Amino acid sequence: MKKPETIYTCVKCDAQTSKWSGRCLECGAWGGLREADGTQNDAETERISAGKPGQIKSFQTETPTRAEMKSTRLKALDDVLGGGLVDGSVTLLAGEPGIGKSTILAQTAIALAASGLKVVYVTGEESPAQIHRRLERLATPLPSSLFFLDETDAGTVAATISKEQPGLTIVDSIQTLRTAEVGGEPGNLNQVKASAALVTEAAKYSHAPVILVGQVTKDNEVAGPRVLEHLVDTVLYLEGDRQHRYRMLRALKHRFGPTDEVALLAMTERGLEIVEDPSSELLRDRAMGIAGSAVSCLIEGHRPLLIEIQALASPAGYGTPIRRATGVDTSRLGMLLAVLARRAGVNALDKDVYANAAGGIDARDPSVDLALAAAIAGAVKNVALDPRTAIFGEIGLGGELRPVSMPEIRLKELARMGFKTVVMPKRQSGKPPAGLDIKEASTLDEALRLLGL
Ligand code: TYD
Ligand code: MG
Helix, strand or coil, X not given: CCCCCCCXXXXXXXXXXXXXXXXXXXXXXXXXXXXXXXXXXXXXXXXXXXXXXXXXXXXXXXXXXXXXXXXXXXXXXXXXXXXXXXXXXXXXXXXXXXXXXXHXXXXXXXXXXXCCCCEEEEECCCCHHHHHHHHHHHCCCCCCCEEEEECCEHHHHHHHHHHHXXXXXXXXXXXXXXXXXXXXXXXXXHHHHHHHHHHHHHHHHHCCCEEEEEECCCCCCCCCHHHHCCCCCEEEEEEECCCCCEEEXXXXXXXXXXXXXXXXXXXXXXXXXXXXXXXXXXXHCCCCCCCCEEEEEEEECCEXXXXXXXXXXXXXXXXXXXXXXECXXXXXXXXXXXXXXXXXXXXXXXXXXXXXXXXXXXXXXXXXXXXXXXHHHHHHHCCCXXXXXXXXXXXXXXXXXXXXXXXXXXXXXXXXXXXXXXEEECCCCCCCCCCCEEEEECEHXXXXXXXXX
């Protein structure tokens, strides 16, 4: 039998190598490589036994204590956080410029201060005068316990949090803080990380919750919120299209609660307001009886959301036909146009095609494929779908329909919203809700026929 190869392990970093050398090639430590012969050498034993063992507990008999949450006095934030903010926690609110981060935080700042809590708004992104103007648009008179700190030095912000121990501190934004501890301009990677670390330490130490605003830019994400995800307890994203009315607030990471809660918000003259019944709001203004419109159902978090998908096709001028998509995937649109032409005899390849998800909602989800394809087919053939018919399903390159997740939840929502017929892929399981006529198809061609297209 061949003797197994000797493996050496570095006692510093655990890197393994089959060649002994005086220095670990991974961590650079000298004299740390030991032969891993199955038994522990002295150095290893010493390292493992250096700490005191902890107490393991059974989940069956022990109920771990949950962190106590305090309401933000804003339903959308509370919903997404699973109750509110935890003392000493650091939450990152990320989103593109202009999406409404400062607005929603101004709203919670006002509401919390009105309840008597000391709230400190650290200004850096905008001047205190600009923040003041926004606050006054949202409430007058402003509560007396709403303070601002015009400061960009992270150490000063941290020290202020430790001294004042506010009920909430808002840092707008983390990219504007800097610290002399590291080099570089405010907003660069090291500055953002070091500044956030200082503020986080102060928050933990003072049991004071902090919300950091993180600007996300489409092109340059380098010094953006991603670098902070590991440092903070919670990451919230405010998403949407700033030209449109709706915003989606969701948790991407959350140490204290669920990450599958989302809230739909609408930008109004009174700030961001929660949409209580998203499906009915999103379908309210839909174009009935017009060719090129189809209703589908998304799952956001774990909730269903009905959405209108629209398409418009017109003869292309010279050159490459235009493909424009908002809220739906442009490459998916191209793929569906090819599948429609090859597998279902609907040719829009020589046409300019525009497609969108109404309301600026992000519907880049394969479960809306069939609705998008039906909207395009309707637009090309100038046939309007029955307004009480809804459609969902993913389409494969062969024109085959693929099942989507949580069909029961989607069907229930469609029934609740008064839909009568649903065209969808062959169902995996489950009984459809009463009053809903389910038409199952296994190909795009078959689905279009069921829809009268
Ligand atoms: P803002 O909160 O400044 O965005 P961010 O901090 O994410 O960069 O919001 C910007 C938009 O919101 C701006 O175009 C104005 C609009 N807005 C309203 O429509 N209603 C309001 O009550 C407020 C305060 C802002
Ligand atoms: Mg802002």
